[in-house]
Amino acid sequence: MTVAFKQQSADRLQESLALVQRLIERQRQLEDLVSRPEVSEPPTDPLAPHYNLEALRLKLEQLHPADVAHILEALPLEDRLLVWDQVDGARDGAILLEVSDAVRESLIEVMEHGELVNAAEQLDADELAELAPDMPRQVVYEVMGGLDEEERAQLQSALSYDEDKVGALMDFDLVKIRADVSCEVVLRYLRRFDELPAHTDKIFVIDDLGLLKGVLSIRKLLVSDPDALVAEVMATELVSFSPDEDAADAALAFERYDLITAPVVDEAGKLIGRLTVDEMVDVIREESDSEVLNLAGLKEEEDLFAPVIDSVKNRWAWLAINLCTAFVASRVIGVFEHSISQLVALAALMPIVAGIGGNSGNQTITMIVRALAMGQMQLSQAWRLWRKELRVSMINGVLWGGVIGSVAWLLYGSFSLGLVMLGAMLLNLMLAATMGVLIPCLMQRSGRDPALGSSVLITACTDSGGFFIFLGLATLFLL
Amino acid sequence: MTVAFKQQSADRLQESLALVQRLIERQRQLEDLVSRPEVSEPPTDPLAPHYNLEALRLKLEQLHPADVAHILEALPLEDRLLVWDQVDGARDGAILLEVSDAVRESLIEVMEHGELVNAAEQLDADELAELAPDMPRQVVYEVMGGLDEEERAQLQSALSYDEDKVGALMDFDLVKIRADVSCEVVLRYLRRFDELPAHTDKIFVIDDLGLLKGVLSIRKLLVSDPDALVAEVMATELVSFSPDEDAADAALAFERYDLITAPVVDEAGKLIGRLTVDEMVDVIREESDSEVLNLAGLKEEEDLFAPVIDSVKNRWAWLAINLCTAFVASRVIGVFEHSISQLVALAALMPIVAGIGGNSGNQTITMIVRALAMGQMQLSQAWRLWRKELRVSMINGVLWGGVIGSVAWLLYGSFSLGLVMLGAMLLNLMLAATMGVLIPCLMQRSGRDPALGSSVLITACTDSGGFFIFLGLATLFLL
Numbered sequence: 001m002t003v004a005f006k007q008q009s010a011d012r013l014q015e016s017l018a019l020v021q022r023l024i025e026r027q028r029q030l031e032d033l034v035s036r037p038e039v040s041e042p043p044t045d046p047l048a049p050h051y052n053l054e055a056l057r058l059k060l061e062q063l064h065p066a067d068v069a070h071i072l073e074a075l076p077l078e079d080r081l082l083v084w085d086q087v088d089g090a091r092d093g094a095i096l097l098e099v100s101d102a103v104r105e106s107l108i109e110v111m112e113h114g115e116l117v118n119a120a121e122q123l124d125a126d127e128l129a130e131l132a133p134d135m136p137r138q139v140v141y142e143v144m145g146g147l148d149e150e151e152r153a154q155l156q157s158a159l160s161y162d163e164d165k166v167g168a169l170m171d172f173d174l175v176k177i178r179a180d181v182s183c184e185v186v187l188r189y190l191r192r193f194d195e196l197p198a199h200t201d202k203i204f205v206i207d208d209l210g211l212l213k214g215v216l217s218i219r220k221l222l223v224s225d226p227d228a229l230v231a232e233v234m235a236t237e238l239v240s241f242s243p244d245e246d247a248a249d250a251a252l253a254f255e256r257y258d259l260i261t262a263p264v265v266d267e268a269g270k271l272i273g274r275l276t277v278d279e280m281v282d283v284i285r286e287e288s289d290s291e292v293l294n295l296a297g298l299k300e301e302e303d304l305f306a307p308v309i310d311s312v313k314n315r316w317a318w319l320a321i322n323l324c325t326a327f328v329a330s331r332v333i334g335v336f337e338h339s340i341s342q343l344v345a346l347a348a349l350m351p352i353v354a355g356i357g358g359n360s361g362n363q364t365i366t367m368i369v370r371a372l373a374m375g376q377m378q379l380s381q382a383w384r385l386w387r388k389e390l391r392v393s394m395i396n397g398v399l400w401g402g403v404i405g406s407v408a409w410l411l412y413g414s415f416s417l418g419l420v421m422l423g424a425m426l427l428n429l430m431l432a433a434t435m436g437v438l439i440p441c442l443m444q445r446s447g448r449d450p451a452l453g454s455s456v457l458i459t460a461c462t463d464s465g466g467f468f469i470f471l472g473l474a475t476l477f478l479l
Numbered sequence: 480m481t482v483a484f485k486q487q488s489a490d491r492l493q494e495s496l497a498l499v500q501r502l503i504e505r506q507r508q509l510e511d512l513v514s515r516p517e518v519s520e521p522p523t524d525p526l527a528p529h530y531n532l533e534a535l536r537l538k539l540e541q542l543h544p545a546d547v548a549h550i551l552e553a554l555p556l557e558d559r560l561l562v563w564d565q566v567d568g569a570r571d572g573a574i575l576l577e578v579s580d581a582v583r584e585s586l587i588e589v590m591e592h593g594e595l596v597n598a599a600e601q602l603d604a605d606e607l608a609e610l611a612p613d614m615p616r617q618v619v620y621e622v623m624g625g626l627d628e629e630e631r632a633q634l635q636s637a638l639s640y641d642e643d644k645v646g647a648l649m650d651f652d653l654v655k656i657r658a659d660v661s662c663e664v665v666l667r668y669l670r671r672f673d674e675l676p677a678h679t680d681k682i683f684v685i686d687d688l689g690l691l692k693g694v695l696s697i698r699k700l701l702v703s704d705p706d707a708l709v710a711e712v713m714a715t716e717l718v719s720f721s722p723d724e725d726a727a728d729a730a731l732a733f734e735r736y737d738l739i740t741a742p743v744v745d746e747a748g749k750l751i752g753r754l755t756v757d758e759m760v761d762v763i764r765e766e767s768d769s770e771v772l773n774l775a776g777l778k779e780e781e782d783l784f785a786p787v788i789d790s791v792k793n794r795w796a797w798l799a800i801n802l803c804t805a806f807v808a809s810r811v812i813g814v815f816e817h818s819i820s821q822l823v824a825l826a827a828l829m830p831i832v833a834g835i836g837g838n839s840g841n842q843t844i845t846m847i848v849r850a851l852a853m854g855q856m857q858l859s860q861a862w863r864l865w866r867k868e869l870r871v872s873m874i875n876g877v878l879w880g881g882v883i884g885s886v887a888w889l890l891y892g893s894f895s896l897g898l899v900m901l902g903a904m905l906l907n908l909m910l911a912a913t914m915g916v917l918i919p920c921l922m923q924r925s926g927r928d929p930a931l932g933s934s935v936l937i938t939a940c941t942d943s944g945g946f947f948i949f950l951g952l953a954t955l956f957l958l
Contacts, residue, residue, distance in 0.1 A: 013854065014854060017854075017857075018857075064735070064736060066735040066736060067735070070735070070854070070855070073855050074854075074855045074856065074857075076863070187701070190701045190702060191701065191702055191703075192702075193701075193702050194702065195698070195702060196698040196701060196702060198698075198737070199680075199737070199739065200698055201678075201680060201739070218697055218701070219674070219675040219677075219679055222666070222669045222670065222672075222675060222697070223669060223670055223672050223673065223674060223675060224670075254760070255757075255760050255761070255764065256543070256545040256546070256549070257543060257545060258677070258678070258757040260678065260680070260739060260756070277739070277756055277760075278734075278737040280760075281733070281734050281756075281759075281760060281763065282734070284760065284763055284764060284767075285734065285763060285767075287767075288763075288764075288766075288767030288768075288770070288771070289767075289849075291767070291771055292767070292770055292771060292774065292845065292849070293845065295771065295774050295775075295845075296774075296841045296842055296844075296845035296934075297838050297841060297842050298842050298845060298846070302846055304846070304850050304855060304856060304864070305867070308867060308870045308871050308874065309874075311867070311871045312871055312874050312875060315839070315842050315871070315875070316875070316878075318838065318842075319835060319838055319839060319842075319875060319879060320879075322834060322835055322838040323831070323834075323835055323879055323882070323883065325834075326830060326831040326834040326835060327831060327883070327886070329830055329831075329834075330827045330828060330830060330831050331827070333826055333827040333830070334824075334827040334890075337823040337824070337826070337827060338823075340819070340823050340826045341820065341823045344816040344817075344819050344820045345813075345816070346826075347812055347816070347819045347825075347826035347829075348809045348810070348812040348813040348816060349809060350826075351805060351808055351809060351812070351830060351833070351942070351946075352802070352805040352806060352808075352809050354830070355801060355802075355804075355805040355808075355942075356798060356801055356802055356805060359776050359797065359798055359801040360794070360798060362775045362776060363775055363776050363777050363794050363797075363798075365775075366771065366772065366774075366775035366777060367777070367781055367783070370768075370771070371783050375492065375493060375496075375549070375553075376549070376552050376553045376783060377553065377783060378496075378497075378553075384555070385783065388784070388787060388790070391787045392787050392790045392791055392794070395787065395788075395791050396791060396794070396795070396798060399795075400798060400799075400802055403802070404802065404806070407806070455775075463830070463834075467830075
C-alpha cells in the first residue's frame with residue numbers, strides 16, 4: 001500500500017504551477033519548430049506538440065479543481081486559455097466554481113454554448129445558482145429545462161436572494177430523518193447512500209410537515225445506544241439561520257460557535273437548506289478582501305492579468321473621489337496664498353500637519369469601524385469613546401507637535417513658528433479623533449456600511465482641516 | 480418537546496449584551512441606594528443588590544463561552560470585571576480562550592493565583608499552550624506538574640513552536656485505529672467513547688510505530704459494508720501538514736480543499752496531532768485583521784476600552800514613521816521655497832499631485848502584495864506586470880492630469896501651469912506604478928513580509944517624488 005501524502009501543500013502547488021508554465025513554454029517552442037521545419041536539424045517530430053499537450057492534460061487531471069483554478073488565475077490570458085482547453089470538460093463546472101470572478105468571466109467568454117450547458121449540467125442547484133449570474137441567460141434557461149421540479153424550485157429560490165444573503169449561499173444536499181426511529185434504523189438508512197453529502201456532521205430531524213425538530217450530530221449517533229430513539233439523543237438547542245439573514249452575520253456565528261453545518265429554516269420553521277463551513281470561510285475571506293481593497297481604493301478584486309482598460313475602469317472611481325477631495329484641500333490653501341507668499345516656510349510645513357492628522361484619523365476610524373462591524377460597540381458608547389480618543393490625540397499632539405515644532409523652530413529660527421506648528425498639530429489630531437468617531441457612527445446610524453469610503457472621508461477632513469488650521473493660525477499669529 | 484432555536488444569532492447576542500448592561504447599571508444604582516438608606520423611601524431591601532447579581536449570574540450561565548467573551552470585550556474595564564466576577568469559575572478557562580488578547584490580559588491581571596490554576600486545569604494541552612504565554616510563569620509550572628506524562632509532552636511540544644506555526648495550533652484530541660480491522664469493529668470501538676472529539680470528521684489510521692497510513696472519513700465509514708476492512712475503505716491520498724509549516728499556508732489549504740480536519744505528521748511520517756477548521760478560521764480572521772490594522776498604522780488589535788496610555792503605545796510607532804517620511808517630503812518642498820515664493824499657486828497645487836500619486840500607488844501595491852501572498856504571482860512576472868501597471872498609470876495620468884491641468888489653467892489663467900500640472904501628474908503616477916511593483920517584489924526577495932509597511936513606503940515615495948517632480952518641472956519651465 002502506498003501512501004501519497006500531499007504534504008507542504010503550498011510548495012506542491014507552486015511546483016505544479018511551475019511545471020504547467022514550463023509545458024506551456026515548451027508548447028510554444030515546439031509549435032514554432034514544427035511550423036518552420038527549416039530551422040531545426042534534425043527536423044522536429046510533427047507530433048511533438050501533440051505529446052506535449054497530452055502531458056499537460058495528464059498533469060491537470062491529477063490536480064484538485066481548486067488547484068487548477070489557482071493555476072488559471074496565475075497565468076496571463078493566452079496561456080490561461082491554452083490550459084483551459086486541456087481541462088477535461090467534465091471538470092469545467094467544478095473549476096468555474098473555484099476561480100475568481102474576473103477569471104471566471106474570461107473563461108466563460110471563450111466557451112461555446114454547448115460547452116457551457118455541459119459544464120452547468122454537472123452542478124447541483126446551489127452551485128448553479130452561484131454561477132448563473134455570470135452565465136449567458138440562454139444557457140441558464142436550457143439547463144433549467146433539464147432539472148426536475150424540486151431542483152428547479154431550489155434553483156429559483158437560491159436565485160431570488162441577494163448574493164450576500166444566507167439564502168443565496170445555502171445548499172440543498174442534506175440528510176433528513178424522523179424523530180421516532182431508533183439510532184440503529186438511522187445507521188441502516190445511512191448505509192443505503194452511495195455517499196453522504198459533503199461536510200455532513202449532523203442529520204436534520206423533521207416532522208411530517210417538514211418542520212425542523214432538532215439535529216442529530218453524527219458524533220452523537222456514533223456513541224449512542226443503537227436502540228435509543230432519535231428524539232432522545234438529538235439536540236434541540238441549536239443555531240439556525242433564516243434565508244434573508246446577512247451572510248456575514250452567519251459567518252460570524254459559525255466562527256463564534258465553531259459550526260461545521262447549520263440548518264436554514266423559513267419563518268414557519270420549515271427546513272429549507274443548510275449552510276456549510278466552507279462557504280462561510282469564503283464569506284470571511286471575501287469580506288476581509290473587500291475591506292482591504294476598499295481601503296486601497298479598488299472597487300473589486302482584479303484579475304492580475306486583466307486588460308489595461310479593465311484595470312483603469314476598476315480603479316477610476318476612487319481616484320476621482322480622491323481628486324475631488326484633494327481639489328478642495330487645494331482651494332483651502334488657495335485662500336491663504338497671501339500668507340504663504342509672505343512666509344514660504346508655511347508651504348513646506350503644511351503637509352506634515354495634514355499627513356500626521358490623516359494617519360492618526362485612520363487609526364481611530366479603523367478601530368471604530370471594526371468595533372461596530374463586530375457588534376462590540378453600540379452607538380450609545382460613542383460619547384465615551386470620543387473622550388478617550390480625544391485624550392489619546394492630545395497626548396500625541398503635544399508629543400509629536402512638540403518634536404516637529406522644535407525642529408521647525410531650529411530650522412527656521414522662529415520660536416513662534418514652532419508654537420504655531422505645535423498648536424496646529426494638536427488641533428488637527430483632535431479634529432482627526434472627533435471625525436474618526438463621528439463619521440462611522442453617522443454612517444451606521446443612517447444604515448450605511450461604516451467601512452465604505454471611511455478612509456477617504458477622514459483623509460479629506462484631516463487634509464482640508466489641517467491646511468486650514470495651520471495656515472489660519474499662522475496668518476493670525478505670525479503675519 | 481420544546482425546540483429552542485437560537486435564530487438570528489447576531490440579534491440575540493446584542494439583546495444579551497443589552498440585558499447585561501441593564502443589570503450592571505441597576506447593580507450600581509442598588510448598591511448606591513443600599514449604602515445611603517436616607518435617600519430612598521421606603522428603604523431599599525439590603526439584599527436587592529445580591530438578587531440582582533444572582534440574575535446576572537444566571538443570564539451568564541445560559542450563554543455560550545464565546546458569547547460571554549463577546550460581552551466582556553464590549554464592556555468598559557470596571558463593568559467587565561464586575562461581570563467576570565459573576566462567571567462560574569469552571570468556565571473561566573473556556574472564556575479566556577475566546578476573548579481577544581488585550582481583554583485576556585486585563586482579566587488575568589485581576590485573577591488570583593488559585594483562580595488561574597483552577598482555570599488552566601480545565602483545559603486540554605493544546606488549549607493550555609494557547610493561554611500559557613499570557614499566564615504568570617508560576618501558574619503554568621504548577622498546572623504542568625498536575626499533567627500526566629503524555630499531556631506534558633504534548634504541552635511542551637506545542638509551546639516549542641512559534642504561534643504562527645502549525646505546531647502551535649494543532650490539537651491532540653483525536654481518534655486513532657489500525658488498518659487491519661473491519662468497519663464493524665471501528666463502529667463498536669467508537670461506541671465505547673462517551674463523546675468523540677470535537678470536529679471529528681475522520682479517524683486516523685496508524686501502524687504499530689504510530690506512522691500515519693491513511694484516514695477513514697466518518698462519511699465513508701457510515702456508508703461502507705460493516706465487514707469491509709479499514710485498509711480497503713480508507714483514503715491514502717490526503718493533505719497533511721508538518722508542524723513547522725506556516726499556519727497561514729495551512730489555512731489557505733483548508734480553504735482550497737474544503738477541509739474540516741487534517742493530520743499533522745513529523746518528518747518520519749508519525750502522526751503527532753491534527754488541525755481543525757475552527758482554528759484555521761481564526762487564523763484567516765487574524766491574518767485579515769492584522770492586514771487591515773497594519774494598513775491603518777496600528778500595531779495590533781486594541782481593547783476598545785484600553786487605558787489611554789496603552790492606546791498611545793499601540794499607535795506611536797506608525798505615527799513616528801509617518802512623521803519621518805512627512806519630514807523628508809517637507810524638506811523636498813524646502814529646496815524649492817524660492818520657486819514657491821515666485822509663484823504661490825504652486826503651494827496650492829502640489830498636494831493634488833502628491834495625493835493622487837499616493838492613492839494610485841496604493842492601488843498597485845495592494846494588487847501586487849495580495850498576488851504575492853496568495854502565491855498567484857512569481858517574481859519572474861514582475862517585469863510583465865510593471866509594464867501593465869505603467870500603461871494603466873499613463874492612461875490615468877493623461878486623463879486626470881488633463882482634467883486637473885485644465886482646471887489649473889482656468890483658475891490661474893496660465894496655460895503653461897496647466898501643462899506642468901499635466902506632466903507632473905503623469906510622471907508621479909508612473910513613479911507610483913513603478914514603486915508599487917518594485918517595493919513588494921524587493922521585500923519578498925529579501926524574505927520579508929511584503930505587506931508590512933508597504934503602504935507607508937509607497938506614500939513616502941509618491942509624496943516626496945510628487946513634490947519634487949511638480950516643483951522641479953515648474954522651476955524648469957515656468958520661472
